[in-house]
Amino acid sequence: MWHIYQFPLCPFSRKVRLLMAEKGIAYELQSARPWEGEDRFFAMNPAGCTPVIKDPDRNIVLSDSRAICEYFEETVDRNPQISGTAQQRAEIRRLVAMFDENFFRDVSGPLLHERMKKRLVLRQSPDAKALREAMKLAHDYLDYVDWLIDNRPWLAGSTMSLADLTAAAQISVADYLGGIDWTTHEQARAWYLVMKSRPSFQPLLSERMEVIQPPSHYAEVDA
Amino acid sequence: MWHIYQFPLCPFSRKVRLLMAEKGIAYELQSARPWEGEDRFFAMNPAGCTPVIKDPDRNIVLSDSRAICEYFEETVDRNPQISGTAQQRAEIRRLVAMFDENFFRDVSGPLLHERMKKRLVLRQSPDAKALREAMKLAHDYLDYVDWLIDNRPWLAGSTMSLADLTAAAQISVADYLGGIDWTTHEQARAWYLVMKSRPSFQPLLSERMEVIQPPSHYAEVDA
Known part of the structure; x- marks a missing residue:
């Protein structure tokens, strides 16, 4: 299952969570506080911002909320959110x-x-x-x-x-x-x-x- | 032919111009100075930033440099720049x-x-x-x-x-x-x-x- 590293008021994490829910993709929340500058978080995302998503089973780590949304749009057909001409x-x-x-x-x-x-x-x-x-x-x-x-x-x-x-x-x-x-x-x-x-x-x-x-x-x- | 509204040191316009050149898409430059707050420019892009591209023949106006790059990636097969898995x-x-x-x-x-x-x-x-x-x-x-x-x-x-x-x-x-x-x-x-x-x-x-x-x-x- 995907892990989302985020905090409750991160608008970019909210966008990714809405997209995943609309497409029926399960996830588990992980708390991240990028303003604390934790090395472990920056190792996952050198840009230093939330959300970061990780699939521990396949060892895939993705960051940048738009890149993440495009990824799910390309890999999960259900309920497309970037469609049309x-x-x-x-x-x-x-x-x-x-x-x-x-x-x-x-x-x-x-x-x-x-x-x-x-x-x-x-x-x-x-x-x-x-x-x-x-x-x-x-x-x-x-x-x-x-x-x-x-x-x-x-x-x-x-x-x-x-x-x-x-x-x-x-x-x-x-x-x-x-x-x-x-x-x-x-x-x-x-x-x-x-x-x-x-x-x-x-x-x-x-x-x-x-x-x-x-x-x-x-x-x-x-x- | 596409018109690109830009100024020479806009890095986002430079990105779009590089992509269009790599894909062999012809364009004509139009000078834009978004910091002057011209109504005509904001009418094309309410976000107020360069580049904006326009195809006068088909009356298509596009803005946001990433949206523009994805558009050309989807419509012009030659020399793909967002490829792979x-x-x-x-x-x-x-x-x-x-x-x-x-x-x-x-x-x-x-x-x-x-x-x-x-x-x-x-x-x-x-x-x-x-x-x-x-x-x-x-x-x-x-x-x-x-x-x-x-x-x-x-x-x-x-x-x-x-x-x-x-x-x-x-x-x-x-x-x-x-x-x-x-x-x-x-x-x-x-x-x-x-x-x-x-x-x-x-x-x-x-x-x-x-x-x-x-x-x-x-x-x-x-x-």
């Missing part, structure tokens, strides 16, 4: 990159730094200005999701794809950390409730990151 | 991510900020400490390239791949900006000279970014 697949990958790079840089990354790393590692108070800026930028991304959902059933087109899993994974971390204000985002909220209701999402919603508590609406699938 | 393809994609994300974050991104953006846009002097830090970290990546080339003919395995094109694209930008000290990196240097000698690389080496001049060794393929 080459142009449709490029659209899926464009949105994956937008949420993994831009949304993470602007929203989930700063929230993780201010509300998780400063609390658990640096023992500092969060910077109110940085939090406000992340929450303000979150609105721009939710506006874009609103617009996409006005024009398409799912983020990248007519079927659910890795774009939806990636966006939901990133947004779920921001939502856990109190960074998402859902008022004025009807379409994005409706889309996210559908994502949250999927069986693949349930294990993520029930996990907690140590002393950090999510807002009350975080795990509700009908609110 | 699923595990080998995951290794190629892992190294692509390492250079596009980590090397860019630590080396080519800071060098572009200090030596290009500060000169052309912000009209400031570069920060000597930031430059020293980027050049120091460049050694760690070149050590890793030395190690890979000690163990494999090419970065990701037995054949040239998108990993080599990506690493060479990123390193070439750092080298243009004077950030690479090749002494003590015999294997990396030998590998990079082979990359520089490829016909696909020649157009990149002859281009200049306005008033910014590269060091004398930059375009030499036998030095």
